[in-house]
Amino acid sequence: MLACDLHVHTSYSRDGESSVEEILRQAAAEGLDAIAITDHDSVEGAKKALTIPSPVLVIPGIEVSTKQGHLLVLGVTEVIPAGLDVVTTVRIAREMNALAILPHPYHVWRHGVARRKKVGMNVVDAVEVFNSRYIVGSANKKAARIAKRLGKPCVGGSDAHNAKFVGFGRTYVDAEKNVPAILDAIRAGRVSYGGRKTPLRTYTRQSINNTWRKIKRITRHIQLR
Structure with a gap:
């Protein structure tokens, strides 16, 4: 079984705090076999990671901001446009032979698609x-309950x-150590999951910083009008 972290951000995300090099070093130190670089609406971090020698396999990806919320797309090095309906975004991902994962579908204030569009899980x-x-x-438990039902x-x-x-969050995949094999194994359900909680103080600090960034962007937009 391969130990994989399928949802990681670098400094190429607006709210990312660590360089690609730092991410890869930590992944190796954690004993991970693979990580997916999934920056917000950008593939630049993933593309850079693919050029850096590492014992950790890089799965290139992106976290797309759809009309209803966030969607992880794995196996791509091209940007998928933001702001489209999630169903349309999934269709584009499939046309690219990529894997579409619904992240944090029921998390409050986390752009969870399933809180806005029920069909997203399907x-x-x-x-x-x-x-x-x-x-x-509770949001994780609800996601697990409904995903298993579906x-x-x-x-x-x-x-x-x-x-x-x-x-801190992991997917254990029964596959050979290469990107196509991992994505196929996930599709086939040859996976299990586990992990531990990010410290509350860190989660709170990051949330506050994100809120301030949004306020500043809105303020700048108003001032420029």
């Missing part, structure tokens, strides 16, 4: 049912925005 290839950035865990493969990810939390 159209994806897998559902993230363990996200390490939570307070009480027969969707259940995966885990750290959603790390800082290198020290890489590996």
Whole structure:
């Protein structure tokens, strides 16, 4: 079984705090076999990671901001446009032979698609049912319960925005150590998941910083009008 973290951000995300190099070093230190670099609406971090020698396999990906919320797409090095309906975004991902995963589908304030569009759970290839950035865990439990009812493969990810939390969420995949084999195994449900919680103080600090960034962007937009 391969130990994988399928949801990792680098400094190429606006709220990412660590360089690609730092992410890869931490992934190796954590004993991970593979990580997916999934920056917000950018593949630049993933593309850079692919050029850096590492014992950790890099699965290139992106976290797309769809009309209803976030969607992880793994196996791509091209940007998928933001702002489209999630069903349309999944269709584009499939045309690219990529894997579509619904991350944190029921997390409040985390752009969870399933809180806005019920069909979202039905159209994806897998559902993230363990996200390490939570307070009480009820959203993870609800995602797991509904994903299993729908027969969707259940995966885990750290959603790390800082290198020290890489590996806090994991997916264990029964596959050879290469990207196509891992993605096929996830589709087939040859996976299990686990992990540990990101410290509350870190989650809170990152949430506050994100809120301030949004306020500043809105303020700048108003001033420029």
